[in-house]
Each structure stands twice: as C-alpha cells, then as structure tokens.
Amino acid sequence: MSRFQFPESIRSRPIYGTLEPRPGKAHLMIADVEGAEALLDLAALDADLVRRAHIIYIPKGTGETHIETLRALGPAQLHVAPSFEASVQRIRRVLSDAHMGLQIYLAGTEGLMGRSQAEAMQAGIPHSAIQTEHRGSVARRVQCVHCKGITEDVLTDPFVCAHCGLNLFVRDHYSRRLAAFQGVCIDAEDPGNVPEPVELYK
Amino acid sequence: MSAAPQKTKAGAEKIDVTVSAVVPLNELVTRFEFRRTDGRPFPPFSAGAHTVVEMNDDGRTRLNPYSLMSDPADTSTYAISVRRDDQGRGGSLYLHTHVGVGDRLTLSYPVNLFPLDLRGRKHVFLAGGIGITPFMAMIAHLDRMGGAWELHYACRSKALGTYAEDLMQAHPTRAHVYYDDQNQRIALEDLLDGQPLGTHVYVCGPKGMIDWVHTTAAAHGWPDENVHSEEFLAPQPGTPFEVYLSRSDITIQVGESESLLEAIERCGVDAPFLCRGGACGQCETDVVEAEGTFEHRDHWLDDDEHASGKKIMPCVSRFDGKKLVLDR
Ligand code: FES
Numbered sequence A: 001m002s003r004f005q006f007p008e009s010i011r012s013r014p015i016y017g018t019l020e021p022r023p024g025k026a027h028l029m030i031a032d033v034e035g036a037e038a039l040l041d042l043a044a045l046d047a048d049l050v051r052r053a054h055i056i057y058i059p060k061g062t063g064e065t066h067i068e069t070l071r072a073l074g075p076a077q078l079h080v081a082p083s084f085e086a087s088v089q090r091i092r093r094v095l096s097d098a099h100m101g102l103q104i105y106l107a108g109t110e111g112l113m114g115r116s117q118a119e120a121m122q123a124g125i126p127h128s129a130i131q132t133e134h135r136g137s138v139a140r141r142v143q144c145v146h147c148k149g150i151t152e153d154v155l156t157d158p159f160v161c162a163h164c165g166l167n168l169f170v171r172d173h174y175s176r177r178l179a180a181f182q183g184v185c186i187d188a189e190d191p192g193n194v195p196e197p198v199e200l201y202k
Numbered sequence B: 001m002s003a004a005p006q007k008t009k010a011g012a013e014k015i016d017v018t019v020s021a022v023v024p025l026n027e028l029v030t031r032f033e034f035r036r037t038d039g040r041p042f043p044p045f046s047a048g049a050h051t052v053v054e055m056n057d058d059g060r061t062r063l064n065p066y067s068l069m070s071d072p073a074d075t076s077t078y079a080i081s082v083r084r085d086d087q088g089r090g091g092s093l094y095l096h097t098h099v100g101v102g103d104r105l106t107l108s109y110p111v112n113l114f115p116l117d118l119r120g121r122k123h124v125f126l127a128g129g130i131g132i133t134p135f136m137a138m139i140a141h142l143d144r145m146g147g148a149w150e151l152h153y154a155c156r157s158k159a160l161g162t163y164a165e166d167l168m169q170a171h172p173t174r175a176h177v178y179y180d181d182q183n184q185r186i187a188l189e190d191l192l193d194g195q196p197l198g199t200h201v202y203v204c205g206p207k208g209m210i211d212w213v214h215t216t217a218a219a220h221g222w223p224d225e226n227v228h229s230e231e232f233l234a235p236q237p238g239t240p241f242e243v244y245l246s247r248s249d250i251t252i253q254v255g256e257s258e259s260l261l262e263a264i265e266r267c268g269v270d271a272p273f274l275c276r277g278g279a280c281g282q283c284e285t286d287v288v289e290a291e292g293t294f295e296h297r298d299h300w301l302d303d304d305e306h307a308s309g310k311k312i313m314p315c316v317s318r319f320d321g322k323k324l325v326l327d328r
Helices: A035-045 A047-051 A067-072 A084-097 A110-122 B091-098 B129-145 B164-170 B188-192 B207-219 B260-266 B303-308
Strands: A026-032 A053-058 A077-080 A102-108 A131-134 A140-144 A150-154 A167-175 A180-185 B014-024 B029-036 B050-057 B060-067 B078-083 B104-108 B122-128 B149-155 B175-179 B199-204 B227-230 B241-245 B250-254 B285-295 B318-326
Touching: A026 A035, A026 A047, A026 A084, A026 A110, A035 A047, A035 A067, A035 A102, A047 A053, A053 A067, A053 A084, A067 A077, A084 A110, A102 A110, A110 A131, A110 A140, A140 A167, A150 A180, B029 B091, B050 B078, B050 B091, B060 B078, B060 B091, B060 B129, B060 B260, B078 B091, B078 B129, B122 B129, B122 B207, B129 B149, B129 B199, B149 B164, B164 B175, B188 B207, B199 B207, B207 B227, B241 B260, B250 B260
Parallel strands: A026 A053, A026 A102, A053 A077, A102 A131, A140 A180, B122 B149, B122 B199, B149 B175, B199 B227, B241 B318
Antiparallel strands: A140 A150, A167 A180, B014 B029, B014 B104, B029 B078, B050 B060, B050 B104, B241 B250, B285 B318
C-alpha cells in the first residue's frame, strides 16, 4: 500500500522511518495489521534476522490477515494478540528479561508504535534507538488536557473527548511518555462556536 | 548566590586556590589537593567534570584541563591526579616539579563534558591508565546514591596502577583491575553481553581504547546514547605558522610548541574556550581565507566540516600553508 507522508510540523511531532536490519543480540518486533507489511519488507532485506526475532502481532479485528505469511517467515516466536492491552503483559515480560543489545522494531499505526515505544523507554531503551515505520491508518491517540482521558483512533479535528465531552482541537504537541497528542478545548472562550470537523491531514 | 557565574572573560569563571596536599601515588602520578584561598566552600560539581588549571610557568600561562577526582559531595576540597608526561608540552611536568603545598593557583569553575546519565539502570566504567580519574568521582557519587556500577580498569603494571589497590579493597566485587604486564585484558565482548537493559558504558583512556569500545558496543547492538567517552587531547607541537585575525586586525605567529589558541591569547585577544582539549566545541572559529592544509585534531567538528576548510578548533588544531585568516 502507499505510505502516508506526514506534513512537516513542530519538533514535538514524532517522525517515523523505514525499518532496517541492525546488529543486535535479540530482536523484538511489534506490528499491527498493516505494520505486518513492513515486517515482510524487512524480512526481504534480511530473512535471517526475522528468523531470530520475537514477533508480537496485533491484527485487531481483521481476523487472520498476515498471520500465515508472518508464520512462514519462521520467526523464533510469533505471538498473535487481539489488542495492545492484551499483549502489554507479554511486552513487559520480554523487556524485563531482555539485555543490552536488544533491537526493537515497531510498525503500524501511531498509537501502537507510541505505546510500544513508551514501554521500551520505561525499560531503559532511549527512544532514539527504537526503530519505527508508519503503516496503515493515520488515526491519532489524543489525550484531553482537561480531563486527562485518552481517546483512541481520532480521525477528525476537532473531535469530541470520549471522556468529558469537550470539543477538542488536535495539536501536534506529543507526549512520548503518554504516547498521545494533546487535545485542547476549542470553544472555551465562546462555548458552542465549534468549527466543522475536518478529516485529519485533509 | 546566583546560579551561573557572570562571564567577563573567555573560559569558565575562575577560583583562586591554595595547594593543600601533594601526594605522590607512584612513579608517574601525583595527586594535588586544593582549598579555596578565600576559605569558602567550592561550588559543588557533578561527577565527570573537569577543571582547567592555570599555571604561571615563568611568565608563560599554561592552562591544562584535568578531571576532578575528589568526592563531589565534599565542597572543602577539589583534587586532581596528574600523570607526568615527559614528552608533553610541560604543563604536567610543571605541576610535578614546581608546585608544592601552600602554592597558589587558579582553577576554572568545573565544566562537565562527561556526565553520568542518571536515567541509567547500571553504569559500567572502562578505564585505561590515568583515565581512572573521572570514575573516582562517579563511584563516590553512585555509592552515595546506592546506584549500580562496575569498573574495569586496565593499567600497565601493579606499580603504575593508580588507585587500583584502593579500589579493589573498597569494592572487591565491583572493581576489576587488569595488568598489561601480566597479559590481563578486559574481556569487552563478554562484559557487554548480558548487561541489563538501560545499562550505560563510560570509557576514559587512550584513543584506541575509546574507539574499540564504541565499535564493539555498536556491533553488539548497543545504542550510541548508552556509550559515553572522554578523551582530552593535548595540543601537539608542529611547524610554526602565521595567522591573520581579521576582527582584531592583527597578524600573529604560532610557535612550534604552543597551540593556536595559546598564541591568540598570548597576543591579547580574548578567545572562547572551555576544555582546551578538542571536546567541548566552545572555541570553534570561522575560517575567512586559507591557502594550505589544516591539521584538524578535535573531536568536535564532523568529517564534512573538517573537509570544508571553513572551521577550525584552535585549542588543538593547526595549519600548514601560505595563508590563514580567521574571524577572531
Ligand atoms: S576549547 Fe573545547 S574544543 Fe576547543
């Protein structure tokens, strides 16, 4: 599929790259459904590396997509999880057992990469050493700066906070710790004066 | 007291000190301890910091950087350990032969180009020879905090193993010493293997050792951010050359045994510096015109900048050619 080119923005906004094989003692790969395609590309560059990898694959509601293709790559471990929440215990376990020399490859949506990255940073890996490749939806994970609730898969700007119901403007200001962009009330001064929501990046 | 000292001249703010102890440690290394001449406490420093020692060697000002190796929590004393370099340009020799208890010197405020990354879960120190000094302060700091660390220290022989015995006695499970003359080597690959996530490695020693650690760690998949090094370069003697300083509008001669920075200072031009060892970037100077070849020796500029001929670090680099004009 075609890859989305995020427009240039402020420094806070994460920039994603293209996964490349890197030397390491162990390799952890986390991908959601379209992210799996980035792992296939990586395997085309270095099949051996993927054979040594632990892949955590989160196809969400898309059923069996890519599971067999990924299995065919012959990874040391392939774990399929229904959601990030369901896999987070495993991710933490892998990280707590890991040693220096672990390489991390994240592929898919911003929410998945951001949350995986936050876990890896917690475990002591600098964010700049974690590889990412964006694939699939451009939906964002946004934290409401007022009620602190996080809304997943935000596709429009402004949008309504799923927790407190305020109309939020989506900023490019990003928190690596929370793996979320900031949403700020757009009609605080003039309640009810809310611009028509537009699709992000349109 | 205000947080940052007011800067009036180049370099960090200065402190007048009196030598309180001179402790020879072995044939080559001597420790110098200082108290403030005004009796006040020293500013606290962070482990890994260095100070630039100013010496008046018979009318010639010598400015040499040394790592502070005393306990950072002790603000009554600063200490440095100096290895005598008989081949060098004389700063260390001057300290060894001319400086005694009661003498007065000037130190710069500490500057840290080699700090601990306190986010680290564990700190692995690799020292070569006199490169042990910053780790003495780091170990004191981490011991107070209860931080995890281990030291691997390579030195030439038992007789020249500065602080080796002390360290092994105080930290029998954490300090490991390797003597070259007994063919003992740091098993770097094994040592990098199996370190917990979030471990940081620090290396201080000769250039070859620093390069070895960086390359080996990268090959083992360690992020660059987790590998720290410090090497002070001493300026090397070279062919004398002439420089025109365009802003000051003077032509100066750089002698065989002085650095470009020292020559600039000798001629009364106040040029910025901090480390005087090619590491901090403070002295970076624009080249206005040049006909000849640069002898770049710093760790600051990247290869492209070295090749461009547009910048020079006068604390360690030289020039050989017909004409050099600097924006200074
Ligand atoms: S003074 Fe630090 S690089 Fe020259």
